[in-house]
Amino acid sequence: MRLKTYVVNNISEAMPIIKKDLGTEALILNTKKVKRGGFLGFFQKEKMEVIAAVESKPVRKHPKKEVSFPPLKAMELKETLAKGEEGPSTTSSLYGDANSNVELIHELKHLKQFIMRVMEDDRLPEPLAGMNQQFLKQEISPQVRSELISSLMIKVEKSGEFTAAQIKKAAKEEIIKLINEYVKKVVTNQKDPKVICFIGPTGVGKTTTIAKIAADYMLTKDKQVGLITSDTYRIAAVEQLKTYGSILNIPVRVVDTFKELTGAMEELKNCDVILMDTAGRNYQQKQYINELEQLLSNKDEIEINLVLSLTSKYEDMKLIIDNFQSIKMEQLILTKKDETSSVGNILNLLHDYGIPLKYITTGQNVPDDIVTVTPQLIADYILGEDDYA
Numbered sequence: 001m002r003l004k005t006y007v008v009n010n011i012s013e014a015m016p017i018i019k020k021d022l023g024t025e026a027l028i029l030n031t032k033k034v035k036r037g038g039f040l041g042f043f044q045k046e047k048m049e050v051i052a053a054v055e056s057k058p059v060r061k062h063p064k065k066e067v068s069f070p071p072l073k074a075m076e077l078k079e080t081l082a083k084g085e086e087g088p089s090t091t092s093s094l095y096g097d098a099n100s101n102v103e104l105i106h107e108l109k110h111l112k113q114f115i116m117r118v119m120e121d122d123r124l125p126e127p128l129a130g131m132n133q134q135f136l137k138q139e140i141s142p143q144v145r146s147e148l149i150s151s152l153m154i155k156v157e158k159s160g161e162f163t164a165a166q167i168k169k170a171a172k173e174e175i176i177k178l179i180n181e182y183v184k185k186v187v188t189n190q191k192d193p194k195v196i197c198f199i200g201p202t203g204v205g206k207t208t209t210i211a212k213i214a215a216d217y218m219l220t221k222d223k224q225v226g227l228i229t230s231d232t233y234r235i236a237a238v239e240q241l242k243t244y245g246s247i248l249n250i251p252v253r254v255v256d257t258f259k260e261l262t263g264a265m266e267e268l269k270n271c272d273v274i275l276m277d278t279a280g281r282n283y284q285q286k287q288y289i290n291e292l293e294q295l296l297s298n299k300d301e302i303e304i305n306l307v308l309s310l311t312s313k314y315e316d317m318k319l320i321i322d323n324f325q326s327i328k329m330e331q332l333i334l335t336k337k338d339e340t341s342s343v344g345n346i347l348n349l350l351h352d353y354g355i356p357l358k359y360i361t362t363g364q365n366v367p368d369d370i371v372t373v374t375p376q377l378i379a380d381y382i383l384g385e386d387d388y389a
Contacts, residue, residue, distance in 0.1 A: 004021060127164040128153065134171075139342040141314070141344070144344075175379040179378055193303035204309040205335040209333060210227070213275060217272070223273050228254075228275070229252065230279060261276075305332070308320065308334055308349075309334070338362045338363045347378070
């Protein structure tokens with residue numbers, strides 16, 4: 001990659017010079033105000049320093065497209081992308097007091113479109129292009145990829161390091177930064193709720209996941225656990241939970257109405273924590289959501305965990321979550337990590353919905369195949385370094 005620095009009066013003056021020197025595929029990586037000239041530090045004139053770059057070797061076969069980079073400071077690129085259209089006041093200083101929020105929003109949209117276009121046209125410099133391909137392989141959404149790639153471009157410009165190892169290290173740091181907030185919400189909630197209810201569509205493995213969590217509470221936290229199931233639609237599900245209860249030597253209650261649920265909770269009041277299974281239904285249909293709402297009408301005493309499978313299409317996941325908006329979901333559990341080669345939906349879900357993520361299941365074995373989520377673990381998943389989990 002070729003880097004070149006220009007000192008000009010303004011960004012408009014720099015653009016034709018950069019185009020002539022580096023070509024139409026050049027990227028502006030950073031701009032800042034500097035002072036030049038004068039005598040003994042006096043009478044200096046304010047100028048603009050612009051750093052531009054272009055890939056030094058022609059590695060792409062796509063037709064060249066003329067592009068321009070908006071006059072945005074590269075060091076503020078990540079923050080700006082993250083804030084988006086909803087937080088223009090935090091970055092308005094980049095454009096001076098004279099510019100309005102409307103103009104800033106226009107620039108933000110232009111910037112996002114530019115980053116996404118460069119990624120899709122496969123015109124990123126190596127090894128950023130290789131990392132983008134890894135993100136594509138993991139099925140990370142274009143919006144999340146644009147934020148990650150933008151942050152990596154900034155780090156490349158700052159450090160001058162372009163090796164694959166450096167990019168991978170930086171990518172891990174950015175992924176951790178991206179999801180740290182959502183994992184921290186779970187970690188900081190030290191007090192266990194009295195009742196934890198698990199909801200989700202059919203086939204995601206709720207009952208097996210509950211057995212794993214029950215075993216963890218007993219063996220790791222030394223808690224007395226009770227089990228409740230409202231999945232009376234499938235006899236096999238009730239028998240499965242009773243079998244786990246017998247193996248773990250913990251009580252199991254079966255309920256079908258809110259009145260029965262209240263009675264079961266009273267019977268299990270001496271337990272430290274009660275884990276509640278619900279029927280796996282087609283929650284794309286509103287009637288099943290209404291049934292669940294009636295059963296869980298006393299939400300103040302119940303923490304609701306949504307269980308989704310990583311083998312599901314992201315659009316289906318979004319539809320389920322959107323249909324569950326009337327039910328407050330405190331935490332997210334993702335299952336069947338072992339049954340898919342792409343885990344980018346973890347980042348997509350956290351980025352789009354912000355529901356704290358606590359557990360990921362990695363197989364059928366009870367109680368072993370479940371891991372407590374950490375930002376480091378998710379970064380390793382995305383980068384293909386999760387052999388230990």
